[in-house]
């Protein structure tokens with residue numbers, strides 16, 4: 001395969017997506033139904049959508065006997081071993097577009113519509129002990145032909161994951177019996193701890209695109225070959241290509257390099273098929289949904305992509321050419337289940353289901369529950385200490401900043417005595433209902449990382465550049481150049497935003513501290529996480545992690561209430 005530069009790769013995007021859309025022809029032969037799945041999940045979660053059988057494009061080349069493979073999958077657990085609340089950003093239009101009824105469990109898990117009411121009705125979501133119950137039920141009908149995969153962002157993003165340096169999630173995933181995973185935020189553990197965790201994992205951590213900078217040798221295994229009832233499977237791991245640029249611990253992984261490395265990826269797929277005799281290829285991908293769709297159009301020979309990173313809930317999988325792409329949301333809210341019917345090494349039919357994990361309606365698996373408790377117990381007293389109260393629903397997930405962001409950025413601004421307080425637009429983070437707040441809530445909802453609060457001195461020009469760069473990652477006219485998460489959150493800045501304009505032309509009428517912005521003036525910025533913390537090499541870090549400063553700030557400012565952050569006035573033209 002021709003080596004693509006990142007630019008060419010992105011340009012290819014539109015064409016690939018188009019090929020996928022137009023090139024899709026339904027097989028004339030109706031697929032055989034997948035043998036009955038375990039029904040336990042349906043008993044526990046009465047309202048979840050039934051699996052829908054879907055035809056695939058693979059032509060039937062013979063009428064020989066078929067076999068069935070079940071792939072159970074998770075992604076973006078972000079270390080949330082215990083149940084939590086989690087509000088998405090989608091509105092009523094999303095519900096209509098997906099045929100989801102208001103008030104349904106899918107509306108609760110997938111949108112912001114009626115969230116506070118539905119949270120009371122359905123309760124917390126996730127919890128890996130609850131997830132384990134469903135996994136065991138769905139595996140029980142055919143354990144010998146069931147795989148369990150995770151597409152990354154599993155070991156980082158919660159208080160418990162941080163305080164155990166990822167040990168708790170690794171041991172829990174060992175006990176559940178995962179077959180393989182790939183990575184992104186795991187790199188934030190730092191090289192030494194990460195390699196220890198990888199050594200402790202009883203399942204392979206796959207990353208074909210992680211190499212050392214000296215010889216470009218792969219650091220980890222790129223793939224795994226597994227034989228399931230005579231069928232040879234190749235599972236390849238593609239870690240988040242920008243991990244070493246965008247996680248907080250940029251400097252914690254010296255000597256490693258990443259990227260898409262798409263020609264090496266293709267070579268690995270070819271090697272698995274030709275040399276190892278793999279008949280079916282599964283790509284465990286932490287690239288994000290749009291990148292998965294492009295890659296599915298570029299790569300040859302990938303049957304299934306188990307995706308992650310963008311936290312998308314694919315109620316129906318995407319299909320690009322012969323590749324089925326799926327992703328199961330985030331925070332352990334849903335267990336993915338893809339049942340493949342395979343004949344002569346080709347997928348000839350499948351059913352796909354996302355099973356809700358409602359913590360109060362699924363009994364926790366006793367073994368996994370005890371394991372989580374073992375890790376939690378030493379930290380219980382510290383984590384359950386009440387530090388204040390919120391009168392607002394606190395959530396992060398939203399394009400321009402939720403209520404949590406309004407509090408965090410204002411706190412950074414106040415603590416640093418700065419003009420501006422900034423925080424990254426991460427997609428992960430628990431939602432808090434009005435009520436008391438504990439230390440654990442502050443970590444899980446606001447800042448489950450160990451970085452300090454930096455007080456940086458930036459010029460007006462630098463502040464504008466960081467905002468414009470970030471906006472371009474999100475609003476670029478080419479959807480595939482939208483590589484960022486949500487918009488950078490900043491308190492103390494106001495600006496007019498024209499999202500449809502070109503890079504560096506989107507912002508106008510910038511005000512800092514209610515005064516007109518000056519290009520050459522210097523401003524103090526309090527920031528923790530993301531790229532703004534690296535913009536001033538002389539930035540002063542706090543002695544304690546920013547999250548501990550937040551704990552104290554909340555103690556002093558409780559009760560909290562907040563409106564969603566409004567940095568930008570959005571203009572049409």
Ligand SMILES: [Zn+2]
Pocket residue numbers: 076078153309310311330427428
């Ligand atoms: Zn994630």
Ligand SMILES: [Zn+2]
Pocket residue numbers: 153184185240286308309310
């Ligand atoms: Zn990620």
